[in-house]
Amino acid sequence: MKIVTICGAGIGASGILKVNAEKALATLGLDASVVAADVASVRAVSEDANVILTSQEFVEAIGSTYAEVIVIRNHFDQGEITAAVDRALGEH
Amino acid sequence: MPLPPLPDEAVVLGASASSWRDALRLAGGALVSSGAATDAYTDAMIALVEEHGPYIVISPGLAFAHARPGAAVRRDGLSIVTLAEPVAFGHPHNDPVRVVLGLAVDGVGSHLESIGEIANTFNDAAVTGRLAAAATADEVRAIMGVSV
Numbered sequence: 726m727k728i729v730t731i732c733g734a735g736i737g738a739s740g741i742l743k744v745n746a747e748k749a750l751a752t753l754g755l756d757a758s759v760v761a762a763d764v765a766s767v768r769a770v771s772e773d774a775n776v777i778l779t780s781q782e783f784v785e786a787i788g789s790t791y792a793e794v795i796v797i798r799n800h801f802d803q804g805e806i807t808a809a810v811d812r813a814l815g816e817h
Numbered sequence: 818m819p820l821p822p823l824p825d826e827a828v829v830l831g832a833s834a835s836s837w838r839d840a841l842r843l844a845g846g847a848l849v850s851s852g853a854a855t856d857a858y859t860d861a862m863i864a865l866v867e868e869h870g871p872y873i874v875i876s877p878g879l880a881f882a883h884a885r886p887g888a889a890v891r892r893d894g895l896s897i898v899t900l901a902e903p904v905a906f907g908h909p910h911n912d913p914v915r916v917v918l919g920l921a922v923d924g925v926g927s928h929l930e931s932i933g934e935i936a937n938t939f940n941d942a943a944v945t946g947r948l949a950a951a952a953t954a955d956e957v958r959a960i961m962g963v964s965v
Contacts, residue, residue, distance in 0.1 A: 733869040737883040737920060740932035741875060745940070761929075764869070780872035781909065798910045800875035801939045 726757035735763030827851035844919035853894020874908035
């Protein structure tokens with residue numbers, strides 16, 4: 726499984742989401758790779774992604790994709806991010 | 818790599834900013850004062866928001882100001898700006914901004930350790946408020962767990 730995190734430069738906001746998504750995976754006992762990227766490279770990097778975590782500002786630019794796009798409001802809210810990862814990748 | 822140091826020149830407390838651009842100029846100016854970046858880096862931080870919107874307001878009250886690595890970065894650096902009056906960036910949920918965290922990174926790859934440290938610090942929801950209330954650069958460094 727693969728999670729892609731997207732922001733403007735592929736450094737800051739998406740880096741925070743990557744770190745916290747990895748913590749979420751550990752908490753949930755799930756295995757997935759997590760890649761941070763800028764919105765300009767979303768097509769190439771998310772071809773095989775299951776989930777894209779991002780901010781509201783990038784949803785339109787990400788466009789249609791096979792991955793589930795989930796907007797994170799508070800990038801430092803581990804509860805919000807863990808719930809999003811669980812909803813998308815957990816066994817229900 | 819832990820977080821870059823945070824010298825006094827990189828900390829601006831109780832500043833006045835009349836717009837989000839002013840707030841980013843303060844954070845960029847602090848990176849310039851501390852020798853981490855050139856003025857072009859400040860322009861690049863502002864350009865990123867002009868292009869993509871206020872997504873850098875990644876949690877309530879906090880703007881994470883940064884641009885890409887490049888010629889405008891002299892070395893890894895952090896800056897902290899607290900605002901006397903909160904400033905609206907136009908973010909639908911996380912406005913208004915009370916604290917601007919500036920980051921300059923020299924290269925992609927090694928920066929993820931710094932990002933991990935920033936996440937460890939700010940995943941505590943009380944940290945932004947504690948920074949906003951800090952009265953000295955020493956207090957800011959203690960909250961951030963960084964050296965001078």
